Amino acid sequence: MSNSPAMTEFPPPQILTYPASSAPVLIAQGAEGRLYKTTYLLPDQPCALKYRPSKPYRHPILDARLTRARILAEARVLQRCRREGVPVPAVYATNEKAGWLMMEWVDGAPVRQRINEWLGARPDTEAAQVEAQSADQTPLISLMQRIGSAIGRLHRTGVVHGDLTTSNMILQRPKEHQHNGHTGEGAMEKGKALEGHVVLIDFGLATQSSSEEDRAVDLYVLERAFGSTHPRAEELFEQVLQSYKETFKQAPAVLRKLEDVRMRGRKRSMLG
Ligand SMILES: Nc1ncnc2c1ncn2[C@@H]1O[C@H](COP(=O)(O)OP(=O)(O)O)[C@@H](O)[C@H]1O
Ligand SMILES: [Mg+2]
Structure with a gap:
């Protein structure tokens, strides 16, 4: 999903006033659906509303059946x-x-955004970069560990995500920093910018699976996504795998499989 001002053109779905208790606001528009922010039952209970509009080019009966199956599967x-x-x-x-x-509704920002802010906030002179290199990496490393253990717990449960990226994880704002109408984005100090729980979202492509191959592909997708969005991703990703291993007993077999999956990926990109 991408964010653009144009998305406000789309009318909110025709859902009812119940159980939504305020008008839905469009947050993101993707190929498969739209994500709105609204409130559930009470006006102070924010919620995320994922809506899959019907596709006019699909046969109506098939379309209804697919939509139904996907919503139920995600739930x-x-x-x-x-x-x-x-x-x-x-x-x-x-x-x-x-x-x-x-x-x-998970109050926070996508992990991707938080990491980019964190890395982008670094000084750009060479001397300052050298200093930053040796600067305290603890918050970033700790975030990687939280990502790894969230995925470990997911896989332990017998679920593979199917679309693991840092956009499909929200870094939940710690409770004491949550929006109460007075504090803004800038309210959190730099040292705390990477604090909070990692919450996994977007289970539209998730499946129940305990296969090592499926799990390895889940990790591989994240590794690739990492590499293309975050500089210095390799050393960071190593931290993810490390805590994945600590959380999930069957991790060693998955990580061996990950080697194969990487190899296949490399061969494929060489054939290009
Ligand atoms: N429960 C939620 N709480 C807060 N924001 C959410 C929630 N679910 C989704 N979002 C926001 O909406 C965006 C799109 O939702 P997502 O489930 O990833 O849909 P898509 O399948 O189109 O990518 C997310 O990247 C995130 O920014
Ligand atoms: Mg998504």
């Missing part, structure tokens, strides 16, 4: 993760016929 996976202690938003309500899923 089921979220509920299962939630039950097993994987950090994901709670499901509030679904209406698979109308094509929407309502879940807990």
